[in-house]
Amino acid sequence: CATVGTIFVEDSFTVSDNNTCLDACASTVGCRFWTFDRGQCGLRFFEAGALVGGGIPGEGITGFPNSRVGTEGRVLVGKAVKNVKTASECQKLCFQDPKCNTFTWINKDEIFGGINDETCVFNYGKTLREIPLSGTAAFNVVSGPRSCETKSTWH
Numbered sequence: 001c002a003t004v005g006t007i008f009v010e011d012s013f014t015v016s017d018n019n020t021c022l023d024a025c026a027s028t029v030g031c032r033f034w035t036f037d038r039g040q041c042g043l044r045f046f047e048a049g050a051l052v053g054g055g056i057p058g059e060g061i062t063g064f065p066n067s068r069v070g071t072e073g074r075v076l077v078g079k080a081v082k083n084v085k086t087a088s089e090c091q092k093l094c095f096q097d098p099k100c101n102t103f104t105w106i107n108k109d110e111i112f113g114g115i116n117d118e119t120c121v122f123n124y125g126k127t128l129r130e131i132p133l134s135g136t137a138a139f140n141v142v143s144g145p146r147s148c149e150t151k152s153t154w155h
Contacts, residue, residue, distance in 0.1 A: 048076035062076045084120040107141070110140060
């Protein structure tokens, strides 16, 4: 039930720049951190547990309600586990964390210089978009739900 070559993304909205995204987080009750990339601002309402490669290098940026994380091309996430050898193992780890809704597993990181090699990212927010990847990077990324079990026998 996992999808190869796709990144699951939580909700976001269009803003003009990262300063507007930072301000939106600072003025929104409960916002713990924010992400900005390609004109899209995501406000996150759970604790940031890791900083991983993400977004477009040189464009994407992330931070807390009143500050930026200094490195562009990185994104705060709920949790990231290193040295995870398979997407199946990543999904099992996600399932064991009650806050994890979906996962993204990166086998070989060709975009961010290897910082995400064999990394399992736990997505704690609700997935609202799926971004398809292209090129050889697509074969190294797998996203999916915390469990492939279905709740219904009919479609």
